[in-house]
Amino acid sequence: MIYVSKNTMEEEVTKAKYQGLHIQEGDVLLILVSALDEIAVKPFNLNTANKVGNDTGAGINQYAQPSEYLVNDEGFIYFPVIGNVFARGMTQVQLKQDLETRLKKYLTDPMVSISLKNFNVSILGEVKNPGQKESVSQKINIFQALGLAGDMTDYGDRTKVKLIRTGDDGVDQIVNIDITRSDIVNSPYYYMKQNDILYVQPDQNKQVLANTNPNRALTFQIIGALLTAGTLIIALTRK
Template sequence: MNKNIIAYLLLIAITLLSCKPKQNMVYMSKNNMEEEVAKAKYNGLRIQEGDVLLILVSALDEIAVKPFNLNTANKVGSENTTGINQYVQPSEYLVNEEGYINFPVLGNVFAKGMTQIQLKQDLESRLKRYLTDPLVTITLKNFNVSILGEVKEPGQKESVSQKINVFQALGLAGDMTDFGDRTQVKLIRTKDDGNDEIVNLDLTRSDIVSSPYYYMKQNDILYVQPDKNKQIQANSNPNRALTFQIIGAVLTAATLIVALKR
């Protein structure tokens, strides 16, 4: 009799406390990962309204180049062996609502929609009217992405590198929690026409690297949805977990009592 009771109690405990193993826990587990990763191609960022660009103009003639750098008067260092000054701080330029930056001497220069290389070439071409062999360097100052949902450290994240893919972005947020659905990651991106688009990313597929959404753009938003188990848990009685713990403790105690009476 005691053996039957113990077996019955154990069966109840297993039924109540066991759960189905979580699937799709591994990134890029579907398809041939090595072949797909080799196809990844980075096309560079497009400058957007609200971007803050750090721009530095260099040339052999330090005197002639001064008017083209807002911060030239602040710090000027010694020249290197090529004669190009390396210690002038880059100046900040905000891309306004119309897509222009207000550049010294040159006036309004359209930048929206260009890559940094294209804007660099455009500025150098304009500056050749005033300087000999001008060199322009451009860096995006405010590259931010927001990662929300089932990640360990949600929030707006700043990246030092502008070339960042979706996995690196998740790394900035400490990666997904165990409850994150790797097949249902939402990316919210502002298009060139100003409207937002929402796409679903399945990070368990290796061919994600071929997607135009594999590399992040400034101001992108990633939202990691909770898996079905987490959704059920969130919508159920908040005391459910505590109830299971109590039932488990009672069953364990009952099993122990029956065993001691044998």
């Protein structure tokens, strides 16, 4: 079973470029704000922990934990002091820059770190371990996603992998991917996004086996026998 066998992989792989994730409705963002003045920064972190002084005597919040922010149905997060901030469709870098710009009104040299808590993809169909998979890394390509599911079975059609993805406008789209082509690395679907669904179709051999499965014929025979027996019982009870 050979992947990326069509075209010249050495030429195509250099064109792969990770664009970063775009924030979606339902995402849970982990956001931490830091600055030199730990007292001033405290209201902007929901989970403010104990403070520890450094060698110079200045207080530094070394144990602060990121706070969780849910992106609501309208694409907003509610940020302390600032209020509603529109996040849907932004990359994490764009949201970071937006928040840092807003925070400069209150803080000197604010720094914001953002990560996604709930990066999940679903891999279904002809794979060895189907289901919803969680990835520690947010930068994961289609082959790494299949690896989370134990790779395809021998019956998986590598030329017909369906990807279901929710766009920034909230509309689902379905695309067919041929992972035997090396130019897949140029595709906008090479890197996975949160909540993507991969479905690996069975090849023709598996479909033929499914339709000619002897167990299916046996099932129909049993159903036929039960119907016949039921008809005879009804007929006997009427006599």
